[in-house]
Amino acid sequence: MIQVQHLVKLFGNFRAVDDITFEVQKGEVLGFLGPNGAGKSTTMRMLTGFFPPSSGTAVINGYDILKDSLNARRQIGYLPENAPVYPDMTVEGYLKFIAEVRGFTGSELKKKFERAVEICSLEKVLPQTVDTLSKGYKQRVCFAQAILPDPPVLILDEPTDGLDPNQKFEVRRMISGMAENKCIILSTHILEEVDAVCTRAIIIANGKIVANGSPNELRKKSSLYEAVTLSLDNVGAEEAKSAFMSLANVANTEVLKEENGAIVIRVLPSGGNVIAPAVAEEIRRRNWRNTQFSVEEGRLDEVFRNVTRQ
Amino acid sequence: MRTTLSIIKREMSGYFGSPVAYVFIVIFLILCGFFTFQFGDFYNSNDASLRAFFVWHPWLYLFLIPAVAMRMWAEERRTRTIELLLTLPVTLPQAILGKFLAGWLFIGIALALTFPMVITVCYLGNPDIGQIIAGYIGSFLLAGCYLAVGSFASSLTRNQVVAFIICLVICLFFVIAGWGPVTEALATTVPLSVANFIASLSFMYHFDSVQRGVIDSRDLVYYASLITFMLSATSVVLTSRKAS
Incomplete structure (x- = not known):
């Protein structure tokens, strides 16, 4: 039209x-x-x-x-x-x-x-x-x-x-x-x-x-697309990070919060791949106690900033 | 045509919806009467004509018409309503003509309200009705010229005061170019043909000839071309400036 x-x-x-x-x-x-x-x-x-x-x-x-x-x-x-x-x-x-x-x-x-x-x-x-x-x-x-x-x-x-x-x-x-x-x-x-x-x-x-x-x-262009944010309360930050980094298709991990031995950690995928099942499997295999688990849809504001800032 | 009519209608409701119209009409009528009777020597001239009335019009218009015209485009641009007006299925000439004709009609109404002058002079003597009609036609055409200049001045700026002053200055030039004292001064300093040419560009030159009761086609051509020129200039300015 x-x-x-x-x-x-x-x-x-x-x-x-x-x-x-x-x-x-x-x-x-x-x-x-x-x-x-x-x-x-x-x-x-x-x-x-x-x-x-x-x-x-x-x-x-x-x-x-x-x-x-x-x-x-x-x-x-x-x-x-x-x-x-x-x-x-x-x-x-x-x-x-x-x-x-x-x-x-x-x-x-x-x-x-x-x-x-x-x-x-x-x-x-x-x-x-x-x-x-x-x-x-x-x-x-x-x-x-x-x-x-x-x-x-x-x-x-x-x-x-x-x-x-x-x-x-x-x-x-x-x-x-x-x-x-x-x-x-x-x-x-x-x-x-x-x-x-x-x-x-x-x-x-x-x-x-x-x-x-x-x-x-x-x-989907957002770097957060399909990222997993989760909290664990019986494991140290470094140990969790290295465990997740060893998974396939994981680009990076960030610790968002560390408090009284509990951590909130975000696992970022490479190339928008789905990593949530693999991350969940890893938590279960290691018997970590997980209280929060969410998959990001990606954020428009982040995409907006990335494409308009060049 | 119908589009232009709706624009005229809107502009007219704009004039009468605000105090501008009433203030203008009242001041115009008061000043007309004041000048005619106080300075025009209406009674002492012992002449049953409206010459003492019409002779002031170029000077009254000089201040009053810029006040009517100043908002024409300046206000549209300041409030950005011009963006809506010119994205409607309206061409720029239709919009310019609509606004101009509405203003002219409005001044025509104010002019028509001076009819008690005609009654007075008819009561006091036996005036030449033809000359009075010619006087009104001449005055109305003169008002059209001022208004067309005002339309152009108003398109140049967003500021109504600036538009008022620009219009006044341009009109002043057109008035004094043919004003007795200026013409005489010119006649002694430049060749006569040049002085005559300058005088013939003036509103006064053509206004005077119509006031004698003769509507000459040369005067009509002058008025028509001046109005057309000024409205075209408005169009050129708006086309280049509306973006900014």
Whole structure:
């Protein structure tokens, strides 16, 4: 539904976005991750037609953003960063303005308006002007504006930024609720969000894509993936370490805690191999007393740091 | 066309939704009356015309229209709403034209509210109605020029005060280039053809000719090209600056 082809954006000599290519299908929720200034917003602004790319292009639901910009924009609902909404308009006036500009009239306009208000629970604030609203409501008004035309593509730039945990939950629920028959791109730097709503994540750093895969695939890149953390209380740290190091596929062991003769130790595998059964077998063979045993799934934050820090 | 109309509608509700509109209209009407009767010598001239009324418009517009125009794009850029506006299925010319026409319509409303002047002069004598209509048309076109300059000035900055000052300075140039004392001074220092050329660029030159009751196609071409030029300049500035 979205094909991004070799997108480049230069600001002077600075390559804000440097040859990005990816695709998003219907039903996918793509998380766009990256440190501040990595080029997330710049990419989104090019896709939504706010400014043209320096080179490369993208096709949105069949419409090229350069050759057929207006039709491409008709496919997209866009929530810009910080939810900019005219502060002196009422919520009702604003949403109806958006519906009119989007080309809806009469009963269809009314239907679209009411649907957006209902999904975003804005009934109570309709007559209020936007500058009297809390940040959460403002964000919801801007979200309502994005989904109002029921577009096949949603592009959301930090949709939960600055919201409290309840509001974040609400926004994620709304996104998940309409993910099925849309194609959604959202940027964030909250990693838990990726797990909560995204089916796939792209990490960009310095304008380049450095990782692209489902949250689980990305997690496998973590050095902690399949690592075993366990505690033992009748053996010394050195003895345990050397025993585990002698197992196949073990890359390293770390003592995390040593207290009153009890130790917490982490065994790291080489190359993401499964080592838990071998470690468990070793404990039983040596008759060590084991009180805690857990296998790591890998950590997104660690992967994020590794791929964006170079 | 319909897109432009929805933008005009929104802008109008923006004007009337804030005190700006009412403050503008009240100040405009008070100043119009004040200048006409206090300085225009309306009664003593013993002339049933609105010349004493229209002659102040270029000077009133000089301060009031930049105040209407200053928020046009500066505010959109400051609050970043421009990002949403220009990612809707709206072309840049539609957005620029919509905002401009809304502002012009708004000033037109303020101008129409000076109708008691017309009633007064009709009550006191037998004015040339054609000349009064020409006067209003000329004043309205003049307001369009100021507003187009204001649109351009507003696109240059995020700061409304800066936009106000830039607009005022550019308009001041267009006004005084054809102002009696300046024209006379120019006539003695540079060749007459140059002095005439400079004067013909001025708002005043064309405003005066319309005020005499003659709507000349040359004046209409002047107003139309100035407005088109300024709005195109707005488009060029916004295209290059919206990213920053």
